[in-house]
Amino acid sequence: MKAGLGWALLLLVAPAAGRAQEYLVRLDSRVQSVSYRGVQKDSLLASQVVTGPSGGPETPDGYAASCTGLTYCYFFRAGPILHGGPFMTSADLTAWGFGVHGLSLHANARVGADLSSADVWPGTEPAVQLVEGYGEYAAERFTARLGRQIERGRLGYYGYDGGRLAYRFPKQGLTAIGYVGLGLARGSALPVTSDVLNPLDDFQPTSRQLLAGGAVEWQSRAVDARLDYEREVDRDTRNFVSERMALSATIRPLTGWSLTGGADYDIAWGWWGNADLTLRHSQTRFGGAVGIRRYRPYFDLWSLWGVFSPAPYSAVNGSLWVSPVRGLTLRGGGERYWYSDAEAETPLLNEETEGWRWNAGAGYSISSAVSVDGGYQAEFGPGAASQGVDGSLSVRPTNAMTLTAQAGHLVRPLEYRVEDPALTWYGLSIDLQATERLRLGVGATRYDEDRKRPDASSINWSQTRVSATLSWLFGSSADRLPLPPAVRREGRR
């Protein structure tokens, strides 16, 4: 039953797609060889601990122990090295040309498996997941969708199995949207009732929530705005799972300038969620943004996490990029933030309430075939910090091939744990556009980690990760390919 509806949608889509006159399919596959290592909790009798060099309790073999009771002390030793071989394939299908103008089918499905015997890689259960699978009918005034789909807006990305109707008023630039269906879990293609989403046997609803929402979009020459409302209701108890609304807008007063902002209000919890306001300016040679924002995590009402009153933080931020000469781009940015009073301070420790992060970097295209990029980033907040440098060199010996060498170094004190790990990595990847529609890639990265800790439980998980990727695009209208990529390929987080 849990996956039945998804499979039913897929089975509905597949034969219909086969009858389409036009279709476009993209397949992405990736296989990796990875390993990771964690900790293993252990205990010993309190009478067995010894006093370590630092004066604290330790196990006889050198692990720092924590003795809270009279009988046992607890400690964490290095866990086993876990080897994984995740293999992931995603397929994205668009089909049209059924003889009805405006009718199309869309499907996005993932297949995942861990090829290693250890089966340690997360997210491979269930092996096949339907992210989206819907039919769409688009006319001049309206667009209707039916099936598994994802609604996106300021409230986030919400998946559901149901229907959606968007009606446009072209003269006014207005679009009214309404949708209803059975919701999926947040950040997942699975219903919230799935066992996979409850590894710790937490509280979990017994049936899928009914999700309904609406939005009004207004687009004009200088202003875009959208008002969202969404609610989720437990079908068994009729209790609310969530009820929120949001307003967001972008104003473009002058060429190159934009002011974007918005906020969401959690009607169910009765507090403001995230909000932001950013003034952005972009020119050919330079650009920048300044903004303020507020962040507060969101939790469904069926979980208890919200009752602990998550404290929001407010932040000011800015970023700037300049291209002083052709091919060279300098960039930098930073943010400073302040948590609101959590009202949980104790006399033993002062609350840390401030944090900051900043980054700077440069990219230079030496020629059309060679480019370098490097950067520094640092962040420090209550409980966690990191700083590091990274760089890459990309060489394109032919139009079809790109070689990228990258390296970096990072130090990151762990949060609330005595460890000061430093990591150095370096790797090489090769990307080959074998044909217009086939892209291949292989890569290998060596990670050398040094976890500084004064006892025996410092973990070393140095390893070499190897990966291979394949992207295959085919379809009846593939002549318009290849398209230049629309998504940014080099991440900067």
Place this chain on the structure above:
Amino acid sequence: MRLPSIPLAAGLVILLGAFGSVVLHQDRDTFDHEKHRKVFPECQGCHAGITETGRAVYPSPESCATCHDGSVEKKVDWSPPPARPSNFRFTHAEHARESGEKLPADSALACPACHIPSGATWLTVRRTISAQCLDCHGVQTAHLSAPDTACGTCHFPLAEATALPEERVAQFEKPPSHDDTAFLSSKGHGEQANRSTLSCSICHARDFCVGCHVNAPEVKAIQALAVDSRSLAIKTELKAPASHQESRFLSQHGGKAKKDSGSCAYCHTQESCMACHRAPPNVVLLLPASGPGRGIGARIERGRPASHSADFVDKHGPLAGSSPGTCSACHERAECLECHRPNAGAAGNYHPAGFLTRHPATAFNREAECAECHNQAAFCVTCHQQAGLVSPGNLQKGYHDASGVFLLNHGTAARQNIETCVACHSERDCLACHSAQSGRRFNPHGPGFDAERMKRKNPQTCAACHGNAIP
């Protein structure tokens, strides 16, 4: 440094000289008429066949040798030029006959009327002097500025001038009207062609038009032209209209296309729109798809909008939230899903290499909302469980050993970063102390908690800690 420039300059001079001589040679007759002006008092002596059918147009080399015999005059090596193909509708014999019939006897045209510039001395012979042709025919303009109806008087359409080689077509001079900025617009050459394609057809054929016009099958004026691949010898390139250079054109072209898609269809196929628009608006469907008989049209190279600067990947959320329709013009949903439902098959693009090692600090400090893309239970907890990081069910001190009193001060950490707690702890870990029914019964509710609202919206959640005794 100066020495090498001398041979270079000399080479250039020689090259230019050779080129110039070739050009001049093409424009001038190989026979020096002017040098013979005192020998030949009339044209018919040598060119009797020009108007008399059956006789040679040019004299024979032997007739030259009557003087150029090596004693009277030096010998010469001259031979009649080969027949020169042209697109002239005109023949000398026919022209002489017709002019003789139409004009008074005493005004019969003689050769100098067309071949000797007005006012020049005898035997200053040139090839056809078009200005003088036009003058006789009552056209008071320069040759290439002649009205549309005049071209056909002297010239065949290109497709009918079958003997004219491609090289000669490539040398056709461009009329000055074609340099007008408005000429390329539909109101320029389009209107002219719609009135009459006769003048167009003198130099052009359908193949030439199809090079640019993607709507060629729908344009009657183009279809009226014959097919002739020699027309491609005249090179042209599609230039963006001036309107496309306006700074706001990119943002406004959608509205313009809706108002007048026909204008777009002159140069753009559906495919040129699809270079950027991955979810094509309906107006795109009004444009022709590329195919036989159509030009490839304007080729669009998708550029990154100015707003998509280096940090845009981190800041696009609010923008996309307020105007998702703008994003969908270039991006398809699957691209969003690569990050928002992390697609390991597409090798994640959002996080940089080595992010796994950095994620604790980034997740803890919450620059972004991890749960937006990662389901915490399926993604974070499952992995942490493999790594032995999740709480095994009964809370025991030990892991958070950086602070000897972490348990006492965990409240601040929890309220500031409860999403991070959730990655390792279950709700039951907290209820060990924070339940109203058992344990230490510490009140977990902090600033902003609205108990009444909670009870109204979802009393079941209250019951988890309070049982039936919800306050």
